[in-house]
Amino acid sequence: MTGDAILAAAAADLWAAHRDRTPIPPLTQRYPSLDVAGAYAVQQVNLRRRLAAGATVVGRKIGLTSAPMQALLGVDEPDYGYVLDGMVITGDTIDAAQFCSPRVEPEVAFLLRSTLRGPDVTVADVRAATEAVAVALEIVDSRIADWTLTLPDTVADNASSGAVILGDWVPYTDDLALPRAAATLRVNDRDVATGTGDAVMGDPAAAVAWLANALADYGAELSAGQFVMSGSFTAAEFVHAGDVASTTVSGLGTVSLTFT
Incomplete structure (x- = not known):
């Protein structure tokens, strides 16, 4: 297969897995030449499909920003994907x-009042551009069976995106000190993970x-009016029907x- 044919086939495989809620083997097993750049191209193919079907991009998500999540999936760098209106x-x-194998993560979302365009964007630039933040x-969900992933697999799969629920927006002021903010993740009546904001690349704003x-x-x-999920404070926890997270x-x- 040619490079373009591999990208098209990989995108079609993921599209079918998402539509049918049926996980597939790792793309990198079927298409060994798929690298990270190719995986982002696959991600864009399926984004165009969703936009053509009427979806709207309302945000971005960053994944694999913390050491626990990188260790969980055996990677050493972050990745990113998009958030559509129907995912909120x-x-x-x-x-x-509606998911294949869902997990939950605690994060902070940044609502942008102004556009951020690299290169050379700094934490100070993020602070100036952010209107508010929210818990x-x-x-996270994987269309790859058993979460058996390499970095290209999760990148192609929209950074293993599923959905997100946001809390109230809070003005982003200095007294929030997000690197020192503490997160607790609960499933049912049990605390399953804790972490602080500095687990996210030292500062969620840095992500x-x-x-x-x-x-x-x-x-x-990063467009004004959209929000950015900055990455998990902890490792992710599996959830099932009947759970409260x-x-x-x-x-x-x-x-x-x-x-449910």
């Missing part, structure tokens, strides 16, 4: 059956700056979600 949960329940519970600079390589930017981030509050 507006109630307090969600059908677990977020992200559902947002990293993304703005990474997107510059593709002529893209919640996360609290100090200074930002709590958000909770029931899986």
Whole structure:
């Protein structure tokens, strides 16, 4: 197969896996030549499909920013994907059956008042461009069977995106001190993980700056009015129908979600 044919075939495989809620073997097993650059091209193919079907991009997500998540998947660098309007949960329940193998993560979302375009975006630039931040519970999901991933596999799969529920937006002021903010992840009545903001590249704002600079390589930017999921404070935890997951981030509050 030619390079373009491999990208098209890999995108079609992931599209079918998402549509049918049926995981597939790792793309890198079937297409050994698929690298990270090719995986981002695959991601864009399926984004165009979703936009053509009427979806709207409302945000971006950064994945694999913390050591626990990188260790979990055996990678050594972050990745990123997109968030569509239909991926933002507006109630307090969600059908677990719409995912393949969901996990939950505690995060902070940044709502941008102005556009960030790399290269050379700094934490100070992120602070100036951010209108507000919010506690977020992200559902990560993998269309790759058993979460048996390499970096190209998760990149192609939109950084293993699933959905997200956001808490109330809080003005982004100096007293929030996000690197020192503490997150607790609960499933049912049990604390399953804790972490602090400095697990996210030293500062969640640094992750947002990293993304703005990474997107510059593709002529893209972080747009005003959209939000950015900055990455998990902890490792992710599996959830199933009947579970109640919640996360609290100090200074930002709590958000909770029931899986039906």
